[in-house]
Amino acid sequence: MDKLSNDLKGKVCVVTGAGSGIGRGIALACAAAGAKVAVLDIQESHAAEVAGLINGDGGQAMSVVCNVAEEDSVIAARALVSNQLGTADVLINNAAIFRTGPLECFALADWNAMLAVNFTGYFLCCKQFVLPMLKAESGVIVNVGSLSAEAVVPNMGPYSAAKAAIVALTKQMAVEWGPRGIRCNVVHPGMIETPATAAAYANPESRAARVRAVPLGRIGTPEDIAEAAVFLASDRSAYISGAELTVDGGFGRNLFGLVPRLPDTARS
Numbered sequence: 001m002d003k004l005s006n007d008l009k010g011k012v013c014v015v016t017g018a019g020s021g022i023g024r025g026i027a028l029a030c031a032a033a034g035a036k037v038a039v040l041d042i043q044e045s046h047a048a049e050v051a052g053l054i055n056g057d058g059g060q061a062m063s064v065v066c067n068v069a070e071e072d073s074v075i076a077a078r079a080l081v082s083n084q085l086g087t088a089d090v091l092i093n094n095a096a097i098f099r100t101g102p103l104e105c106f107a108l109a110d111w112n113a114m115l116a117v118n119f120t121g122y123f124l125c126c127k128q129f130v131l132p133m134l135k136a137e138s139g140v141i142v143n144v145g146s147l148s149a150e151a152v153v154p155n156m157g158p159y160s161a162a163k164a165a166i167v168a169l170t171k172q173m174a175v176e177w178g179p180r181g182i183r184c185n186v187v188h189p190g191m192i193e194t195p196a197t198a199a200a201y202a203n204p205e206s207r208a209a210r211v212r213a214v215p216l217g218r219i220g221t222p223e224d225i226a227e228a229a230v231f232l233a234s235d236r237s238a239y240i241s242g243a244e245l246t247v248d249g250g251f252g253r254n255l256f257g258l259v260p261r262l263p264d265t266a267r268s
């Protein structure tokens, strides 16, 4: 674990969905920035592996099995973290599930399951972990959103809707809790290679097409998102609240780069 900075030295950071992909990258980066990290995930072995990596590298972490969609599970997780690491200074909501299908035949059970984890799960973790923050009049929440909050992904209706709702929730919390010392922001990843998206990059042609769509010419990594999350979690962003930070290599600004263009008319 390379030392990133001391930006989170002594802070207790809770990261949901931290057993894999972007959450894992964020948990490792928080530890590298000096934080004590609570690695929350529904997958016990994955959470334990990440906490083990941090502890084995001289950091301090604990793994917690938690289903963010169930309030009792979140309450239990909060108590465990508080007992073992101390009350949370930073909450990073990241856990999500991915199911796809055309809107007109999206099964209601799948729709509800996606909203329960990807949106209500964010609310429940905020609702519970903010309590000690409000008491301390200090705390930071970082929500992992997605470019799809604005540029929707076909066949991922509830996913895009949940991400748009997270933006609204983030603004709501920034306004309601800002006067009580809490900052809340959202980071929007673009195309990031993780276990959840690995299949989209397995085929070289599909991978190359995706890379061509990104002005910076590469697919993002969990570390790219983790850098932004640590920045938003740290005092370096002390005056930033209610903001959206897009980390996508320019992909979201590239609509006209994806269609044929007329010859140049002003070339010197």
Ligand SMILES: NC(=O)c1ccc[n+]([C@@H]2O[C@H](COP(=O)([O-])OP(=O)(O)OC[C@H]3O[C@@H](n4cnc5c(N)ncnc54)[C@H](O)[C@@H]3O)[C@@H](O)[C@H]2O)c1
Binding pocket: 016, 017, 018, 019, 020, 021, 022, 023, 040, 041, 042, 043, 046, 066, 067, 068, 069, 094, 095, 096, 097, 117, 121, 144, 145, 146, 147, 188, 189, 190, 191, 192, 193, 194, 195, 196, 197
């Ligand atoms: N990978 C991308 O290209 C991309 C792009 C934009 C946004 N995102 C967002 O980044 C976040 C992480 O995505 P990822 O690609 O790393 O996915 P991932 O599947 O690799 O990791 C998600 C983690 O969440 C955990 N999880 C799922 N349901 C849970 C629950 N109910 N309670 C607790 N944990 C649960 C999973 O076990 C897993 O460890 C998500 O919010 C996703 O929407 C990803």
